[in-house]
Amino acid sequence: MGLVKMSGHLLWGGRFRSSTEEAFAKLNESLSVDFRLWPYDLRSAKAWATVLARCGVLDASEERLLHQGLEDVGRRLESGEWDAADDEDVHTLVERLLYDQIGEPAGKLNTGRSRNDQVATDLRLWCLDAVQSVDAEVAALGQALVMQARQGIDLVLPGYTHGQRAQPVRWAYVLLAHAWPLARDRARLKDVADRASELPLGCGALAGSGIAVDRELLRESLGFRRLSPNGLDATGARDFVAEFLFVLALASTDVSRLGAELLTYASAEYGFVRLSEGYCSGSSLLPQKRNPDVLELTRAKSARVLGDLVGVLTVMRGLPAGYSKDLQEDKGFLFDAVDAFLLTLPAIRGAVAEMTADSGRMEAALDHTLLATDLADRLVSAGVPFREAHGLVGNLVQAAETLGRPLTDVPVETASTIHPELPRAIASLGTWVDSIERRATAGGSSRESVEVQIDHLSREFGLPAG
Numbered sequence: 036m037g038l039v040k041m042s043g044h045l046l047w048g049g050r051f052r053s054s055t056e057e058a059f060a061k062l063n064e065s066l067s068v069d070f071r072l073w074p075y076d077l078r079s080a081k082a083w084a085t086v087l088a089r090c091g092v093l094d095a096s097e098e099r100l101l102h103q104g105l106e107d108v109g110r111r112l113e114s115g116e117w118d119a120a121d122d123e124d125v126h127t128l129v130e131r132l133l134y135d136q137i138g139e140p141a142g143k144l145n146t147g148r149s150r151n152d153q154v155a156t157d158l159r160l161w162c163l164d165a166v167q168s169v170d171a172e173v174a175a176l177g178q179a180l181v182m183q184a185r186q187g188i189d190l191v192l193p194g195y196t197h198g199q200r201a202q203p204v205r206w207a208y209v210l211l212a213h214a215w216p217l218a219r220d221r222a223r224l225k226d227v228a229d230r231a232s233e234l235p236l237g238c239g240a241l242a243g244s245g246i247a248v249d250r251e252l253l254r255e256s257l258g259f260r261r262l263s264p265n266g267l268d269a270t271g272a273r274d275f276v277a278e279f280l281f282v283l284a285l286a287s288t289d290v291s292r293l294g295a296e297l298l299t300y301a302s303a304e305y306g307f308v309r310l311s312e313g314y315c316s317g318s319s320l321l322p323q324k325r326n327p328d329v330l331e332l333t334r335a336k337s338a339r340v341l342g343d344l345v346g347v348l349t350v351m352r353g354l355p356a357g358y359s360k361d362l363q364e365d366k367g368f369l370f371d372a373v374d375a376f377l378l379t380l381p382a383i384r385g386a387v388a389e390m391t392a393d394s395g396r397m398e399a400a401l402d403h404t405l406l407a408t409d410l411a412d413r414l415v416s417a418g419v420p421f422r423e424a425h426g427l428v429g430n431l432v433q434a435a436e437t438l439g440r441p442l443t444d445v446p447v448e449t450a451s452t453i454h455p456e457l458p459r460a461i462a463s464l465g466t467w468v469d470s471i472e473r474r475a476t477a478g479g480s481s482r483e484s485v486e487v488q489i490d491h492l493s494r495e496f497g498l499p500a501g
């Protein structure tokens with residue numbers, strides 16, 4: 036097998052007699068995945084240099100040199116002006132470039148520090164930023180839904196359960212039903228950030244650092260809320276990754292449900308909404324097609340994110356406390372999920388913001404059986420116990436079906452034989468909106484309830500009052 040001499044820069048190797056096998060080097064490298072951690076690796080390295088100086092490991096000029104060197108490494112990485120070499124991972128790359136910049140003093144930076152506490156710290160810092168990016172995009176989708184809800188407050192359509200028409204509702208009410216889960220997802224993201232905000236640095240490889248660094252100072256300078264209380268836990272824990280992935284999986288599931296519902300409504304059969312062309316694609320064969328790919332891909336991306344969650348949990352299960360190399364696999368799943376969701380959100384947000392609702396098609400889908408519950412409620416007001424009223428209106432539905440007439444158009448004689456109060460109840464039903472307004476309880480589809488929800492969610496998603 037081929038032996039490789041790695042980049043010439045390795046963070047280990049003193050106890051080895053021979054070079055690395057090429058096949059193993061390829062398996063072992065993680066730079067292709069973890070390169071994006073470099074800004075965080077530099078940030079934590081600078082904080083580390085400061086505490087090393089505080090406890091006398093570095094003198095003031097060495098501290099300055101390291102800081103300067105790390106700044107320069109950052110500039111090189113930013114501009115792409117660095118020579119690629121087969122570095123094992125991002126930590127190796129940063130250290131090699133630091134040697135390039137400042138020579139031998141670079142070798143002091145890793146005093147008392149291990150890649151185990153280092154990568155756990157970098158990854159937590161990365162997650163904290165990623166949570167914010169995801170949160171901002173989730174809020175933006177929430178805004179688009181609320182804006183559509185403001186415009187759709189007077190549009191009435193059937194509300195569905197079991198895929199069957201159930202009761203008339205406002206279009207705004209349906210849209211808000213997809214906005215509320217996003218508000219809860221944002222609360223979950225906040226929790227993720229809180230628990231991720233625990234600093235591993237200073238825990239060494241597992242058992243704490245042999246150098247008496249001031250971890251509290253490290254915590255403060257890196258902006259963490261707490262210190263991790265146990266080094267073996269801190270270096271081996273990836274529950275913050277799993278938790279973030281769970282929230283991503285759930286949030287992308289919530290968004291996929293929105294996509295799936297809009298997909299139904301965008302079909303010619305329903306025709307309740309029309310997507311703007313910019314979010315559709317055509318067919319290579321069928322000239323007439325205008326496919327709502329944005330909704331289908333939104334639905335599918337959630338499968339990918341869920342797979343990433345399962346992947347990480349599967350890697351974690353069975354591992355003892357402390358760092359195992361298995362944990363290097365965490366980043367591929369995490370980055371994939373965040374990338375996929377951040378790719379999806381702006382597209383679905385744009386599609387939602389630009390879609391148009393067809394009030395005519397919505398209204399055409401309403402039929403009078405949607406008022407069956409209203410009729411039962413009327414009989415209840417006339418003193419009939421609800422269960423009995425339910426059965427009587429059921430009889431009326433059956434009679435209407437047999438006669439092939441709308442529920443509200445059953446002959447008075449037929450209705451009154453079912454119950455003498457029924458004709459009066461039918462006559463007093465009023466419009467679709469009257470039916471909706473009868474459901475004025477908090478959380479209902481009445482105008483007032485929907486307005487309260489719009490106000491609440493506008494604040495939640497940072498929209499100015501409309």
Ligand code: ARG
Pocket residue numbers: 065069124125150151154358360362363364
């Ligand atoms: N690339 C590694 C990872 O992402 C860094 C930690 C390596 N630690 C070690 N003891 N080899 O997990």
